[in-house]
Amino acid sequence: MTLYHFGNCLALVYVPYWMAYKYSGLSEYGAFWKCIQAGGVYVFTQLCKMLVLATFFPDTDGENVSSGVDFLGEFLKSTVDVADLVGMYIVLARIPGKGHSKVLTAGIGWASAEVILTRALLLWFGARGAEFDWKYIQKCLESNILLVQHITTVTLVWLWGRHDLNRNLVPIVMALLIITPYKGLILETLIAVLVTGPWVGLMIKSVVTFVIATVTLYVYTGLAQALGIF
Template identity: 70%
Template sequence: MTLYHFGNCIALIYVPYYLAYKQSGLSEYGAFWKCIQAGLIYMVTQLGKMMVLATFFPDNVSDLGSDFIGEFLKSTVDLADLVGLYLVLASIPGKGHSKVLTAGIGWATAEVILSRALLLWVGARGAEFDWIYIQKCLESNILLVQHIITATLLWLWSRHDLKDSIKSVVTILLLFTAYKGLLLDFLISGTNTNAWVGLLIKAIVTVGYGVFTLVVYAGLAQVIGIF
């Protein structure tokens, strides 16, 4: 039974990543090594973030509601993810859709391997079933969409032919990306929402501004013919 549960978690967490890579056509572009490169940049970025957090926020463990300012400052370090993902985009040649998908999927895959693999191996193989591992797997699928959206926003932000009004909105969305996790966790914990409803809120928020990003990207794609 424990092996069956572990297998379900592995399939739930990794199959969507595999399907996203195969069905997006990235395999036809030979993007595998670019995804590996994105993963390496992700690891370097996380190492840098850990060093900053260890230097400026040593042993700062507190309740989210009691030290929101401290957690906000710690979340500011997540802006480094935008820099790292931008470097990934800059290193990938090709059209817009292949760049954002390669960067987003490569970055997300590195994160899910480093942050979820050990958790599943140690926890999901336990003797007792726990819904938390199913929730973590579903959250990873939301993060896959999130990273592709972030890569798209960064690509849009780097364009010189984007209207100033739209670029300002894109900039706001990028900043929101860095603080989204903190703000949603604060909202969920402040309203005493259970884990499943909290997961639904995260999915709705991600889909919401993902749709907006897709509209902006599709509009620009039609104008300049990047497809």
């Protein structure tokens, strides 16, 4: 039973990533090594973030347990996630090709590196346990949401770097980019305030991600059609 549960979790996490790579057409472009490069930039970015967090935001959870959540501290820590946007910009600059291939390669490569580094050990030591636990299924579903989120974020970074983007749409792109680093903190705070269960929290995350992705797709589609890069 534990092996069956572990296999289900692996399939639920990694199969959508493989399908995104396979059926998005990236395999036809030979973009595998470009995805590896994007993953390498992700690893370097996370190391830089860890260094900054360890230097300026040392772990003081044990000291602040009685004082509740330090929202300002968490806000400042979330600000460090701006480095992800810089890393995605670097990835896009290093990948040649048309808009859709650049965006998908950078997004899938970035998301794949994250899911491997953050979910592999979790599933290996957790999902193989003696007892079934729904939290691993929830983590797997959350990984699929993150795949959409990362592709969306890379698209926003690509749109931000375009000089031919409609000026009326620039504020929308900028607003979504500003929200992105703080999205996790905002959602976690909202879920904590509403005192919802994990499944409802997962649904809230998926709905918010879907809305942001839909708006981003609308902006990207308009620009892509105008440039004839579809």
